[in-house]
Amino acid sequence: MPDLKVNFAGIESPNPLWLASAPPTNCGYQVMRAFDAGWGGVVWKTLAVPVINVSSRYGAVNYRDTRMAGFNNIELVSDRPVSDNLREIEQVKKYFPKHAIIASMMFGPREEWHQAVIDAQNAGADGLELNFGCPHGMNERGMGSAVGQNPKALATITSWVMEKAKVPVIVKLTPNITDITEAAMAAQEGGADAISLINTIQSLVGIDLDTFAPLPIVDGMGTNGGYCGPAVKPIALNMVKNCAQHKDFKLPISGIGGVENWRDAVEFMLVGARTVQVCTAVMHYGFGIIREILSGLEQFMRDRGFASVDDFIGKALPNITTWENLNLNYRIIAQIERDRCIGCQLCYTACEDGAHQAIGLADDPDDRVPFIKDENCVGCNLCALVCPVEGCITMKRTDEGTNKETWKQRMAAGTIPETFDDSRAGGLAHHVPDPAEALGKPKQS
Ligand SMILES: Cc1cc2nc3c(=O)[nH]c(=O)nc-3n(C[C@H](O)[C@H](O)[C@H](O)COP(=O)(O)O)c2cc1C
Numbered sequence: 001m002p003d004l005k006v007n008f009a010g011i012e013s014p015n016p017l018w019l020a021s022a023p024p025t026n027c028g029y030q031v032m033r034a035f036d037a038g039w040g041g042v043v044w045k046t047l048a049v050p051v052i053n054v055s056s057r058y059g060a061v062n063y064r065d066t067r068m069a070g071f072n073n074i075e076l077v078s079d080r081p082v083s084d085n086l087r088e089i090e091q092v093k094k095y096f097p098k099h100a101i102i103a104s105m106m107f108g109p110r111e112e113w114h115q116a117v118i119d120a121q122n123a124g125a126d127g128l129e130l131n132f133g134c135p136h137g138m139n140e141r142g143m144g145s146a147v148g149q150n151p152k153a154l155a156t157i158t159s160w161v162m163e164k165a166k167v168p169v170i171v172k173l174t175p176n177i178t179d180i181t182e183a184a185m186a187a188q189e190g191g192a193d194a195i196s197l198i199n200t201i202q203s204l205v206g207i208d209l210d211t212f213a214p215l216p217i218v219d220g221m222g223t224n225g226g227y228c229g230p231a232v233k234p235i236a237l238n239m240v241k242n243c244a245q246h247k248d249f250k251l252p253i254s255g256i257g258g259v260e261n262w263r264d265a266v267e268f269m270l271v272g273a274r275t276v277q278v279c280t281a282v283m284h285y286g287f288g289i290i291r292e293i294l295s296g297l298e299q300f301m302r303d304r305g306f307a308s309v310d311d312f313i314g315k316a317l318p319n320i321t322t323w324e325n326l327n328l329n330y331r332i333i334a335q336i337e338r339d340r341c342i343g344c345q346l347c348y349t350a351c352e353d354g355a356h357q358a359i360g361l362a363d364d365p366d367d368r369v370p371f372i373k374d375e376n377c378v379g380c381n382l383c384a385l386v387c388p389v390e391g392c393i394t395m396k397r398t399d400e401g402t403n404k405e406t407w408k409q410r411m412a413a414g415t416i417p418e419t420f421d422d423s424r425a426g427g428l429a430h431h432v433p434d435p436a437e438a439l440g441k442p443k444q445s
């Protein structure tokens, strides 16, 4: 039986799945139910001088049949008094002493940070998370992402917290920044024990076409919100990877952003996350999703012989490189499995209009199965991505695999295109039809 226990910067947790600081961790009642369902830890809804929230607060991108593919909110930090939150942290800790409770916090002056750190520790919090991430409302008041976007301020406030902290301190980063590793390094310099990322991405989720107001609408007006949910996972994964690969960055990472199932969680761990936090998926489907996540994670570990999470955290990192180190001589082309094809011809349209005119149609109108023109195919994958039938279009390797050559090597050898009309341009090897053929006209010579 794989061991899911994790030690995150000194914080013990029965498993690496935590609830992110957000509405599902707003009060003790919810956190008790979450632990009972199987979550290993929670980051409590951000403690702060209580705010006043607006209604409505949420908007979503419903993409085709998928509701909340992207989720947007203009909610602020906790609107409950800090003392109520602390009392409930203390209560929950008595019922679940082995589970991780992290107190998220966001304050202004140094004395407020100090007082909050002392109070949260006295309440039994196992760790603290500094919210330098909210990209709406709180940033207008000089907090949240206003701090996360300013490495110097981030390091300074972190160091204030470290003056009183006796439990591990996690700095939660904002993705609304050009280079996330600058913020990660500032957290390290400020003395933090760990980082978590990402908080939400500043966003405008849509405009109502009748009232011309942005969504979500507050009495005819609106404001930018923070974007999260499945749509943001690729951005979050890349930022976690960037931090994990930074040569001078040494702290543990908690990965957040669009996690909905065990595969998402494992992917974050493979790029270096030690724990994984979830918000939107729980707001959508409830605490119960933890059952599928944990059983999937366990099965994944069993199938590959991993005894503990340490066996695979960061295991994808050696395979993630810079573009200049990719093999320019690796060649694949598409192939269509005739027996599986349903004749929708989506692949034909995609390649004809959006790629390299490498798919043909049969002369017989009753034969709707397209064919690949091998010599035109550049192996871009587009047809396989648009094909609605799993496994119908696969990519076949055509090079020998013996002649690896990278851009970096070609730079060193001086064999890269250098002039506007260089005969070594990669595209010169590709087929392109004559423009006149677009209108069915004979080729111009
Ligand atoms: C409605 C809502 C409220 C949130 N409130 C907080 C908060 O108080 N503190 C915080 O650090 N992050 C807050 N977040 C951000 C989440 O903790 C998380 O970083 C983000 O939603 C990305 O994760 P997800 O894609 O799983 O939702 C909030 C997110 C949502 C959707």
Ligand code: SF4
Residues within 6 Å of the ligand: 336, 340, 341, 342, 343, 344, 345, 346, 347, 348, 368, 369, 370, 386, 387, 388, 389, 392, 393
């Ligand atoms: S997209 Fe797939 S199913 Fe549709 S025609 Fe092409 S190969 Fe066949």
Ligand code: SF4
Residues within 6 Å of the ligand: 333, 334, 350, 351, 355, 356, 357, 358, 359, 372, 376, 377, 378, 379, 380, 381, 382, 383, 384
């Ligand atoms: S891989 Fe790209 S170029 Fe090749 S057939 Fe498919 S869409 Fe066309």
